[in-house]
Amino acid sequence: MKTNNFSIATFNVNSIRSRLHILIPWLEENSVDVLCMQETRVQDENFPKEAFDKIKYNVVYKGQKSYNGVSIASKHEINDTAVGFDDLENSPEDEARLIRCIVRDIPIVNSYVPQGRALDHMYFQVKLRWFERLKDLFERNYSAYEPLLWCGDLNVAPDSRDVYAPDNHEDHVCFHEDARKALENVKSWGFIDVFRKFNMEPEQYTFYDYRIPNAVKRHLGWRIDHILATVPLARRAEKAYIDISSRLAQKPSDHTFLVAEFVL
DNA sequence: ATGGTCGACTCTCGA
Numbered sequence: 222m223k224t225n226n227f228s229i230a231t232f233n234v235n236s237i238r239s240r241l242h243i244l245i246p247w248l249e250e251n252s253v254d255v256l257c258m259q260e261t262r263v264q265d266e267n268f269p270k271e272a273f274d275k276i277k278y279n280v281v282y283k284g285q286k287s288y289n290g291v292s293i294a295s296k297h298e299i300n301d302t303a304v305g306f307d308d309l310e311n312s313p314e315d316e317a318r319l320i321r322c323i324v325r326d327i328p329i330v331n332s333y334v335p336q337g338r339a340l341d342h343m344y345f346q347v348k349l350r351w352f353e354r355l356k357d358l359f360e361r362n363y364s365a366y367e368p369l370l371w372c373g374d375l376n377v378a379p380d381s382r383d384v385y386a387p388d389n390h391e392d393h394v395c396f397h398e399d400a401r402k403a404l405e406n407v408k409s410w411g412f413i414d415v416f417r418k419f420n421m422e423p424e425q426y427t428f429y430d431y432r433i434p435n436a437v438k439r440h441l442g443w444r445i446d447h448i449l450a451t452v453p454l455a456r457r458a459e460k461a462y463i464d465i466s467s468r469l470a471q472k473p474s475d476h477t478f479l480v481a482e483f484v485l
Numbered sequence: 486a487t488g489g490t491c492g493a494c495t496c497t498c499g500a
Contacts, residue, residue: 235491235492235500236491236492236493238492239491239492242497243499260500262492262493278486286491286494287493287494287498287499288493288498288499288500331492336499338499338500376500430489430490431489431490431491431500432488432489432490432491432500433488433489433490434489434490472491475490475491475500
């Protein structure tokens with residue numbers, strides 16, 4: 222029976238208006254229940270909602286001019302949408318990086334974690350703090366013993382399998398020990414890496430830098446996009462996989478689709 | 486070898 226199946230995907234679109242030619246056909250073909258998007262890079266008044274209306278997807282979003290921006294699309298009703306953190310530090314940028322909702326009674330948190338720029342940059346501290354604030358948000362609003370999905374571009378490769386030439390990237394903001402520990406600390410609240418549950422091999426990447434020639438062919442990528450689930454949901458996961466079609470397309474995104482499927 | 490390419494928007498920035 223199909224009725225108890227639940228599928229979710231995450232995709233850093235790197236400008237949603239420039240990626241509709243990939244995004245809309247992909248949704249029609251893959252028909253996931255939920256798609257979490259990051260880096261929409263569009264203000265709310267200019268969000269291409271009609272494209273989702275046409276294929277019968279509901280969509281919620283929060284963006285900023287030129288940078289950041291997050292969105293969740295679903296074939297189902299989207300309930301209890303909220304943006305940003307529920308803390309005193311919350312800023313407009315946070316709201317364009319964090320959106321959450323409930324679909325089919327499953328809470329979904331979609332985040333575009335700050336990249337950090339450089340180890341000695343103030344923004345790297347902002348990044349580390351972001352993971353602490355996420356953990357606080359999970360503790361305040363959710364239970365590790367109930368279904369919950371945390372998806373998005375987390376800008377961290379969790380271990381040495383998740384980046385090419387790991388020895389050369391120990392001082393990179395997406396692989397530095399402090400960044401990996403910050404992610405690990407949030408995971409320790411009660412998340413399972415759904416992709417890793419099914420795929421143990423190294424070199425399975427969700428991001429390939431535009432600036433590296435033939436990065437896909439040469440396996441020069443990063444696994445920085447993630448789908449994490451609390452234990453009661455993770456144990457219902459059936460499969461998870463990376464769909465690289467978006468990186469191979471004409472006018473590709475630098476990120477791929479990441480998909481997870483559950484039997485509820 | 487320490488670059489490269491995109492996208493949005495100014496003539497540069499962020500990834």
